[in-house]
Amino acid sequence: MSEEIDWIVVWASAIGGLHAKENLPCQDACLVKNLGKGWGIATLADGAGSCENSHKGAEQCVQLAIQHFANLIHQKEWIEKNFLPYETEWKKLASEQLLLVKQDLQIFAQQNAITLESLSCTLIVLVYSPLGLLLTHIGDGRAGYFNTKAEWHSLMTPFRGEEANQTIFITSEFAENIGIKLIKEEIQAFCLLSDGCEKAAFECNLYDKEKNIYYDPNRPFPKFFNPNILALKGLEKQQKSQNEMNQLWQNFLQNGNPQLQHEPDDKTLILGVRK
Amino acid sequence: MNPFGGESPENYEQKCLCVLVLDVSASMQGAPIASLNQGLIDFQYEVIKDYTASNRLEVSIIIFGSEVWAIQPPALVSTFDMPQLTTRGSTKLVDAVRLAIKQIEDRKQWYKATGQNYYRPMIILMTDGEPDNDQDVKGLAMEIYHGVQNKKFLFYAIGVQNYNHAKLAQICHPATPPMPLDRLQFSAFFKWLSNSIGVITKSKEGEKISMPPVSGWTQMEL
Numbered sequence: 001m002s003e004e005i006d007w008i009v010v011w012a013s014a015i016g017g018l019h020a021k022e023n024l025p026c027q028d029a030c031l032v033k034n035l036g037k038g039w040g041i042a043t044l045a046d047g048a049g050s051c052e053n054s055h056k057g058a059e060q061c062v063q064l065a066i067q068h069f070a071n072l073i074h075q076k077e078w079i080e081k082n083f084l085p086y087e088t089e090w091k092k093l094a095s096e097q098l099l100l101v102k103q104d105l106q107i108f109a110q111q112n113a114i115t116l117e118s119l120s121c122t123l124i125v126l127v128y129s130p131l132g133l134l135l136t137h138i139g140d141g142r143a144g145y146f147n148t149k150a151e152w153h154s155l156m157t158p159f160r161g162e163e164a165n166q167t168i169f170i171t172s173e174f175a176e177n178i179g180i181k182l183i184k185e186e187i188q189a190f191c192l193l194s195d196g197c198e199k200a201a202f203e204c205n206l207y208d209k210e211k212n213i214y215y216d217p218n219r220p221f222p223k224f225f226n227p228n229i230l231a232l233k234g235l236e237k238q239q240k241s242q243n244e245m246n247q248l249w250q251n252f253l254q255n256g257n258p259q260l261q262h263e264p265d266d267k268t269l270i271l272g273v274r275k
Numbered sequence: 276m277n278p279f280g281g282e283s284p285e286n287y288e289q290k291c292l293c294v295l296v297l298d299v300s301a302s303m304q305g306a307p308i309a310s311l312n313q314g315l316i317d318f319q320y321e322v323i324k325d326y327t328a329s330n331r332l333e334v335s336i337i338i339f340g341s342e343v344w345a346i347q348p349p350a351l352v353s354t355f356d357m358p359q360l361t362t363r364g365s366t367k368l369v370d371a372v373r374l375a376i377k378q379i380e381d382r383k384q385w386y387k388a389t390g391q392n393y394y395r396p397m398i399i400l401m402t403d404g405e406p407d408n409d410q411d412v413k414g415l416a417m418e419i420y421h422g423v424q425n426k427k428f429l430f431y432a433i434g435v436q437n438y439n440h441a442k443l444a445q446i447c448h449p450a451t452p453p454m455p456l457d458r459l460q461f462s463a464f465f466k467w468l469s470n471s472i473g474v475i476t477k478s479k480e481g482e483k484i485s486m487p488p489v490s491g492w493t494q495m496e497l
Contacts, residue, residue, distance in 0.1 A: 017327075160392070163392075163393060163394055163395055164289035164290075164392035164394050165394060198286075199283065199284075199286045199288075200283040201281075201283070202284070202286075203286065205286040205287045205288070205289070205391075205392070206284070206285070206286065206287070207287055212389065213388075213389045213390045214287055214389055214390040214391045215390050221281075221282070221283065221284045223281060223282040223284075224283060224284070226281075227279075228279050228280070228281050231278040231279050231280070234278055235278060248277050248278070249279060251277055251279075252277055252280070256277070256279060256280060256281070257281065257282065257283055259283035260283070262326045262327060264327055
């Protein structure tokens with residue numbers, strides 16, 4: 001079964017309005033690796049604005065995450081065995097890989113004579129497969145999936161501090177705050193996004209008139225994602241290259257609708273769809 | 276033609292509260308109060324021009340003379356008419372700042388109770404004098420020190436014309452001493468403030484951000 005399943009994945013980061021105005025680099029990074037037989041890894045990192053090398057940290061982090069999680073999958077022979085771990089095992093293994101990412105980041109910091117803290121960034125890693133999804137994350141951002149009943153669900157709850165702009169990073173003492181999720185069912189699509197995209201793509205701060213409260217349903221917005229699933233399938237039919245699709249996606253993230261256009265933060269979004 | 280598209284949901288923005296604590300004592304009569312009024316109008320205009328800041332910034336206004344008046348409760352800038360200030364009496368500065376601190380705490384509780392995210396609130400004090408003799412300057416200085424130190428709020432004081440720098444410095448947190456307003460450049464200050472808030476409301480925790488140049492009114496570091 002798994003050999004018949006394949007994915008169309010598109011990914012890009014677009015610089016936010018504030019960073020563009022300040023001539024700062026985009027501090028988000030993302031990367032996707034196809035492992036074959038319907039398996040793959042999608043990851044994104046969002047550099048801390050307070051840290052001068054966080055754009056380098058984010059770039060390093062996504063590469064290291066791909067490397068370590070791919071090693072894990074190969075060592076455990078999950079693809080060959082057509083196997084997903086149980087949640088407790090996934091939590092243990094994901095924590096170990098995240099620590100390896102942090103250790104390698106420390107080495108990178110030493111080699112470049114910079115501090116580990118200056119590389120601070122959040123990290124989301126998603127393993128997609130014919131059997132379902134494995135997710136782990138440190139910090140904020142959002143992730144979701146589209147099941148075979150055509151329903152969107154969230155995959156993670158972003159870590160937030162008391163104030164609007166606070167979170168934790170891979171460089172923090174994160175052991176107690178690792179987010180884990182395991183979905184053991186066939187899915188049609190998935191998404192990962194940095195917080196710069198959340199107001200555009202998720203219902204995350206709505207107002208309940210009756211109760212007079214604001215609340216976060218943490219729900220992928222179908223009117224945002226569903227047209228893009230169709231568009232992605234259309235581009236694949238047109239045999240567009242990965243680079244062409246990613247470029248179109250980046251253009252969309254830059255100013256594809258008013259919310260994206262006005263967003264001051266850097267924006268990263270990965271969308272994966274089963275063929 | 277880009278095939279990607281899609282609507283965004285109607286999410287509300289996180290809030291950033293700025294409490295303006297303004298001296299309207301008798302010594303502000305004439306050109307100073309006129310300049311301050313014009314500055315407030317310019318401030319409102321500048322904030323409304325900024326899409327993100329206008330949706331995130333809540334402003335409240337407390338004035339003080341021989342009494343303290345909370346004349347504008349916290350609200351998005353586009354939702355109220357800027358009041359026209361007139362001078363009245365002496366300088367109950369400490370009472371006014373204490374009311375601002377209380378207003379911030381109340382607003383934070385309201386944000387929490389209603390499920391809203393918020394940035395660290397800020398107090399902007401503008402005065403041309405010094406507190407009345409019956410005012411508890413030392414007590415207020417301690418409250419501000421602990422409030423700033425514990426990241427409950429940001430506090431900035433702007434001195435107008437013949438203000439008492441030493442007294443104002445006593446109140447301020449050591450990291451953010453008072454700054455003199457050059458002549459009566461209220462408009463320049465408020466324009467700078469709106470630009471700065473525009474940057475702050477788009478920033479992340481602790482982000483090193485380049486504030487707009489302060490030329491035209493004073494030197495200020497955030």
